[in-house]
Amino acid sequence: MPDNTATSTLDGIAHEPGVAKPDAVLVADSVVRRFGGLKAVDVEHAEFQRGAITALIGPNGAGKTTFFNLLTGFDQADSGSWTYDGKKLSGVPAHKVARRGVVRTFQLTKALSRLTVMENMKLGATGQSGESFLRALVPPLWKRQEKAIEARAEDLLERFKLDKKRDDFAGTLSGGQRKLLEMARALMVEPRIVMLDEPMAGVNPALTQSLLGHVKDLRAEGMTVLFVEHDMDVVRDISDWVIVMAQGRIIAEGTHEAIGRNQAVIDAYLGAHHDAPLTEAEERQQLEEADAQLAAEAQQEHAKP
């Protein structure tokens, strides 16, 4: 059970798509992204509660990743706008979105292969004076900051069980370890909002548990967490709020208990073939319908010359 005030503040909220939140940190309006004829994202209105963990779920191809890409400046929307903390965030280039404190990870992990794990981590720190060309030439100007960054990175690596891999090339990590590294690296930015695209995919169950603990810690530190996840156990465990997307639209919102009962969600996930419990009579009726259809098709085949 989520053990935070965020749930209680979300308590009285209506369970309907696009519902207003008491303290929304991220607000999106009429966001549309088309790929050719396909409307990959078509979100009328969405609000994300500050300091809460919001899960974004939906079947494959629902547009979750595309929505993340748009919000973080990695893709351009055909129309629509969104704000962060009341200030316009749409149209802001990706690196500035990150500097403002909205940091995302990628579904297809982007470990920087030929950099060591530690270098990956240190890259995440913002405001590094040694990243300016001229100051880079004079190491005393940035060495001390580098030390502090390294200490912070070491802490995080330990938390994410990567401390033993510190000096290995990131390219030698396993898939799950890469996920961990990417998440830890994102935290180096010291974000206000983290957007995690399937952070637990490929991570072993024991570690998932401890990671879920870390994510809850982030919330305790006041961070807003937005994550895409297919594993409903994970969603149930940590999310304060769940937003469901299908075919680009938000089709449902609510606590995970409510979402589990929502017929639109079940349909979106399972389509016509879902194995929801059927009564015997219903089952017989479905079988008869199927038989009738097959017979009709067979007849049509015969009718052809």
Add this chain to the structure above:
Amino acid sequence: MDFGLIIRNALRAAFGDFAAVYALAAIGLNMHFGYTGLLNFGQAAFLALGAYGIGVTVTYLGLSLWVGIAVGIAAAVLFALLLGIPTLRLRADYLAIVTIAASEIVRFLVRSVTLSDYTGGSFGLSNFADQFYALNPLDGTQYGIGPIQYTGRQTWVLLVAWSLVALMTLLTYTLMHSPWGRVLKSIREDEDAARSLGKNVFVYKMQSLVLGGVIGALGGFMLAISIQSVQPDTYSTAITFFAYAILILGGTARVFGPVIGSMLFWSLLSLTDNVLRQAVNAGYIPPSILDGTQIGQVRLMLVGLGIMLLMIFRPQGIFGDREEIALDAR
């Protein structure tokens, strides 16, 4: 066969002016390709702009050589900006196409009849580096160690050229051990990841393109000064491809890769050239197979073959780390 002479010439080539000039070109390319992942196929143009920068400033404008150097550097910076602004936001291959075309455009421009008043057309310009030689503190006639001897004039050129190589190597070392270099490498690995961590990828790519281009222009200065002339056809794409060969030979993204690569490349060229020449002269190779005029081409084939073998047996180059290279393939 005179093996003493063959070895002597190979050693002279390893420390010669061409080795230093190409080392500079390759150090610039290492910045672009090795560290940032920018496929610049127009390095020759940066050398040309350096060389013509001093040539035109001194012979046409009648200004001093030092002004010429400032002009050459400014031209390289401008050229990098011109190439980078439209292409650095696009995929890597666009830069490759644009740079190779732009470098040929530069060569055709300086050899064009229209500009021949300034650039000397296809004949180029000469005798503009007297100010450089006037500074020569070496008045002796012979300098060198053991069998490798140079005239005082050559020694002066070599001293300055190799000092520049050392300086640029040190610069690369410093930068690549700094957070700035870390950002560059992250862009090479995955620029979206760098972006997601708040790095302004475009600005870093541009800085890399400008810096590597200016280092190339330094090579152009030394090439023009050492032979006291510029001709447009010196600056064909062959320079760029030699520089790539050198980079691969020495090992990309290695601080000393371009330097060792260049020394090795030029001594190998000298070695094959001398061995073939002597073998032909001594009649070991009959003229029906190879005559003296064909040696220049055949030696390039042999060096090319050598690089191919290196790629097969040591893909990381002389200095590279095999495991690191293998990571690329995943």
